[in-house]
Amino acid sequence: MESGVPLLEIRNLHAGIDGNQILNGIDIEIGPGEIHAIMGRNGSGKTTTANIVMGHPDFDVESGEIKLNGKDLLELESWERAKEGVFLSFQYPQAVPGLQVGNFLKKSVASINGEEAAKGKKFRELLKNSMKELNMPSSFLSRYVNDGFSGGEKKRFEILQMMLLQPQLAILDETDSGLDIDGIRTVATGINSSIRGTDSGALIITHYSRILDYIKPDKIHVLIDGKIVATGDATLATDLEENGYDWLEEKVRRGGD
């Protein structure tokens, strides 16, 4: 990779849905090997940011730029972005009754990383080891995608997909919610082993600082009303956990006067 080109670059992003403005100028820059987090209350625009980077067709981007390794993502459909290396772990993964997990994983890996990547011993080993790491029994493979999964199973399945697809940029939208402490630890291990020490990066969206204790993000961005109001290191998460968002909102209001 060219030095100096960020992995993900979001510049002055304004976007909304059905005429409602949600994002009012977002700037985020993630370098290779970095893990960032976005924190904020419900409705602050966290999930919208994730959906827009992945290319959800319902959202309208009014202005701004999103680039992956210097390439304009806004020109691409979501499946093309996936092939460029963008991955989204969904807050609410969708069920597809009748589509077997094993078959789906194979098809997705083939589609994103090529037919060869989904064949043979190497793929089987990766699948086996990843499932083991996530404490998933092999019987999981014959179930239908997210059909009747518990909250925890859904989240682990998202991480399993991430581990197999080996994305350049992983966006994890509240992957920690609905997980118990063991689940969070397992998921964090999965994220660390996929990103740390590689040229990939991750953007973690969360309400809680707990998962960040295990992942130790390089930067934390706080989103309020579709704008990033503060960016800091891991200590920012602790501040938010202890003091809530009120003090930040207050600061924004004062700043806006």
Add this chain to the structure above:
Amino acid sequence: MESTQEARDVVGDYKAGWHDTENSTIRFDSGLSEKVVRDISKIKNEPEWMTEIRVKAYKHFSEREMPTWGNMSMLEQIDFEKVCYYLRSSSATENDWDEVPEEIRNTFERLGIPEAEQKWLSGVTAQYESEAVYHSIREDLVSQGVIFLDMDSGLKEYPDIVKKWFCSVVPYSDNKFSALNTAVWSGGSFIYVPKGVHVEMPVQAYFRINAKNMGQFERTLIIADEGSSIHYVEGCTAPTYSTDSLHSAVVELVALPGSHIRYSTVQNWSANVYNLVTKRGIAHENAKIEWVDGNIGSKLTMKYPSVILKGEGSHAEVISVAYSGNGQHQDAGAKIHHLASNTTSKILSKSISKDGGRGSYRGMVTVSPKAENCKLNIVCDALILDDESRSDTYPTMEVANSTARCEHEASVSKVSDDQLFYLMSRGHTEEEALALIVNGFFEPFTRELPMEYAVELNKLMALEMEGSIG
């Protein structure tokens, strides 16, 4: 020969839509009369009793009104005078593939028939227009006494068995189209499985209409003797013409005590074929009949595979899927009659409609007053892919015995943007994503098919999803 474009304008793109130049040795003038019926029987050199049944059936057909349900406006478009009722392209049924006329052989080779036979079939018969052109069965089955013939040969070689069972499950007077079939039937399969013999690999029949304005009226009779089992698979295609063809088959199954018949169909007629078929089986004590029925093609299909549970402890299953695209109406379903005690039945119906297509589930389940402790389970799911398409459910249940346990579930769903987005985020185009959803929806059906058919069906559905995103 007409232009392909003209045909496309009428029925759209269709994978099996090529056709060979029609090279018939005998082609009847179109139109139906007692003479046509007698001529068919004569050409086949049939016994007197068969000629008489044909003539009676013809008279019934002429007098019988069209059904007053299903899709009446489509039914009224059928012009029985324009249909060719008999067309023979080959003078004999060959059991050596190389002896089949080259053009016909090419057709079936393009459809992969001889290859499939070598790999995974116990026997195969291929019917082209009115007559079977190729037929074979594995030697070991013959030595066990299994009879697998085309229906015409069955009548010649085993007249007593045919006479005993012909019209015993589906009388010619059952409906207008069973009368028509009985009057002009030609081809189809005749199978007898002796007591206790299990035919492990499926036997297959393949039906192809090549000529335009053609009527195909095959007649199939399967008798499974006590404690035997067989799996019969049929596939159907036709080329794409701008004028309509008519396919009206009758299938009769007799499952004697303790036997098991499974009958699987993947129907992919082109979208100008009327597919009006009567399929029925009688299950004796502890016998089991399963219909696995896939309807992908045709203009109008009206087909309700049915089972009469006559013997105690018998079991029926009807698993069906229907895909209705532009200009298509699949009016499909199931009928099950519980006449005896401790009988069980299961109906699973799945339909997909798209581009203004219409899918209907029409089902009837009855339990007679004397039938104690029957169990019925009915599940109907519909998936509608756009706002122009339509799905209807017409379930009828007549339960005259209070010990029966009935379960009925129905659902109608649509593909959501979020579901598509989820799959697209995993590298699948919108069309591929839709195909994954659709094939998933059909999975409870495809898993019941032999693998080769399941793979074919999935490919077919992926093709149907192409160009669907606008």
